Amino acid sequence: MVLMVAAPSWAATITYTDKMGRVVTVPVPVKRAVLFETYELSAGLGVWDRIAGISRYAHENDLMLALKPDIAKTAPSAGSGFDVNIEMLLKLRPDIVLTWTFKPETVKFMEEKGLKVIAVYPESLHELYGVMRLQGSLFGKEKKVESTIAQMEKIFALIRGRVSRIPPERRKKVIWLSGKPTTVSGGIGVNNDMFSLINGINPASSIRERSAEVSIEQIIAWNPDIIFIWGSARYGAADIIGNPQWRHVSAAKNSRVYKAPKWSTWSPRLAIVALWMAMKTYPEYFVDINLEKAADDFYREVYGIPYRKVERIEN
Secondary structure: OEEEEEOOOOEEEEEEEOOOOOEEEEEEOOOOEEEOOOHHHHOOOOOHHHEEEEOHHHHHOHHHHHHOHHHHHHOOEOEOOOOEOHHHHHHHOOOEEEEEOOOHHHHHHHHHOOOOEEEEOOOOHHHHHHHHHHHHHHHOOHHHHHHHHHHHHHHHHHHHHHHOOOOHHHOOEEEEEOOOOOEEEOOOOHHHHHHHHOOOEOOOOOOOOOEEEOOHHHHHHHOOOEEEEOOOOOOOHHHHHOOHHHOOOHHHHOOOEEEOOOOOOOOOOHHHHHHHHHHHHOHHHOOOOOHHHHHHHHHHHHOOOOHHHOOOOOO
16 A cells, blocks of 8 residues: 655545555545445544445444444445445445455446445455555544554464463364354465464365365364354354264364354454454463453453443353
8 A cells, every 4th residue: 555645735645456456546534435344443443424334234233333323323325245236325425435355346346337446355464454554544544543453463462472382282273164064264364364373273274265165074084172153153152062963073072162253353353352262272371361351451442432332252
């Protein structure tokens, strides 16, 4: 991302190469943004008056509702990154649309309609920080973004310090299940970065994809010690633990299957999820850590609200 100042009017612009390789130049600070994705990133920036529209999923997001229930419930929606309502989107007259790369043809269609669109898909913690800094530049909130990253890094440093003591032979095999119990996170993506951060072993890391469908036989062969489930999946830990097909998997046999909250992993809240994952994977290394207190400190610093106002992560 390159920040440029155009003379003589001193109107600033940023030029950003997005995940699809498209070069987009945007006048800043942005006054009207539509957020189909990354609204959990912008939630703590205090730019509600500049959010012209949000994804329909944001209307149910616990963080958005806790921070600004009036806006979260009533902000116009032009659909989502899955299903854009182009007529509504054009009525909102956004300076920029932030979406993801799931449907490249939709991004192209919006662009053909004269809209400035940035498509993101953070596939690592480093890329997530890049998207956060993009939002900081778009809204003129660079200092706030750097402060948030510092708060995230504070928690990550705590995790790294604890798990660095774990002997190689005591590292746990960990998998992340997605919408289906046989869809696993592979060796690309934020989830895999989290496994490395907590010193876990992702047996699916050899699959060089974000996620992949595998057989139950493959999962049994991997025999993970810990299983995490995507928060928006339509099944839970009990469905795995109680399923006879999984009875030979160590995580199911020992009831070490955990469902994450419905938080986006493209969010500063990833730091709390990572701490929770580390504590579930290696509880003996975190016996003195109070997850609720750590989460509350983080929420107050990043979002200015107490943790108790949002959906609670399983302790």
